[in-house]
Amino acid sequence: MARLYVTLLTFWPLLYIGVQSQSKSKDTCIYQGDEDTYSFYEGGDVVLGGIFPLHSSTIPLVSTFMTKPKLIKYKFFTPRALRWMQTMIFAVREINxxxxxxxxxxxGYHIRDSGDDIPVSVKRSLLLVNGQPEKGSGQSCEDIQKQPSPVIVGEASSGVSMAVLRTLGSFKIPLVSYFASCSCLSNKKDFPAFMRTMPSDLFQIKALVKxxxxxxxxxxxxxxxxxDYARFAIQLFLKESERFNICPAYVHLYPVALTQDAVEELVNILKSSSATVIINFSVDSYLHGVLKECRRQNVTHLQWIASEAWATSKVLWDDFGDLLKGTLGFAIRRADIPHLGNYLRRVSVSVVQTSNFLSEFWEETFHCRLNGSVTPHVHGEEAQNWPPCNGSESLDDVYTLYSDVSQLRVSYNVYKAVYLIAHALHDMSKCEPGKGPFQNGTCGSLYPVLSWQLLYYMKRTxxxxxxxEVRFDDNGDPIASYDLMNWQRGSDGSLQLVRVGFYDASLEDNKDLVINEPVIMWHRREKAPESLCSQSCLPGSRKARKKGKPVCCFDCIPCAEGEISNQTGVILMAPQLMVF
Structure with missing residues (x-):
């Protein structure tokens, strides 16, 4: 009689089942569920996992629990995230x-799509750390189609990263994020296996307040x-603002699934407030609905301040450039990665047909159908009218965020994340037996790599x-520096991201922010707009707080007899004896 038991390739009893016969010495593996073929994979001595939000905004599906659930559909495909994926592959091949x-x-690498969705991301992270046996039965459990990964490069979203960490972190499997910035992730008690090449929001907030x-x-x-990203960021902003007597005219969180009632409520708040400067903690994909409603209600006067999550995102410009012209925001530092641009453009019809990810990108870009395409499912019914791809399509003939290497910021973070892991592995490989950091002077294992040992080296790399120079503090955070970017309209109408200053957390407190003000182009004015609850009081008058209002809201009243004010903005001077 065969005995059924769960085989733990790494530690998770979720992906396949091993069946051991009393007459056989080897396990046989049966893959459970549908085989997920949407991935980039290449084997190696060490296979690095990667997870990226290639899709976002799931389309709700009603399940009756009477039939097999359908494949998840998404509203948005993100060419920028495909570039991040390809940057990881480029870095791995460069190191090799x-x-x-x-x-x-x-x-090697094993890269999957998180869908910017917690359940999907957790499931696919499990696929990465467990590996994947061959589909079907009768295969030895040692015959692995995709090797397990001892470390994952990901995720972009702070909330998704937290969910993955709570699943994998207890097993000391490192997660190296390239875009998750929530300061909450610096908590080593809750997230001991987390590192990132993205600065913590703690520093971004200091820069924004200044x-x-x-x-x-x-x-x-x-x-x-x-x-989680916005909630923690706003909490930090409000706390830091108190030091500089900056008041929030309003604080409002809008839902991820933005309904018409929710967006109308938000825009009504913006329209009714006297504040002309608005700071938005979001990512670009969640801004479309807000900006569309702003235009419908003619709320076009606002000076937008972007959080780093969308400070350099070009996808909003074509539709909302009139609203966003003059936007300011801090962006993580950029870099030029030699030969990456050529590598990204080295894609043709024959290449894209080897990958579902690339096929979808090709069809989205050129609005044509490849042989065997499932475009109606992926792109929607309108894709049925797309003509067949003729093979002459070229990325050199079109503009796409995928091949745009002019603003390599998150891509550079991905690049650094791969190099962090490689340098940690290199340090492990140089260890001399008896002089290692582990028990009895033992060195870390390379065949196979043990995640907890790799994490030890990564934290010290x-x-x-x-x-x-790339180094990390005790929380696994890099030293923070940002470019201050200004959204300007080019002569051809395109978005020009112009660097107008910088913030460097390593400099002294009064020298960490530098702004080149004459270079800034504002939304509707020649000079910086005003955003005040009350105008400054002129000489001869003083501030009088409005009852129940923030400190920024006041009336200006004449100085009483025996008092004097000879400058603007005075709150109160004690009565003074005037001597003549």
């Missing part, structure tokens, strides 16, 4: 060609999409890449 870094160890203070905006609107 080097003789000075991991010369005797080959790296920016607001620099332009003397004391009355600002603060909004954000209802996620620092290196230089593309001229930048």
């Amino acid at each position: 060609q080097r003789q000075d870094l991991l010369p005797n160890v080959s790296l 920016l607001v203070h620099y332009f003397q905006w004391t009355w600002v609107g603060v909004i954000g999409v209802d996620t 620092h290196f230089t890449t593309l001229g930048d």
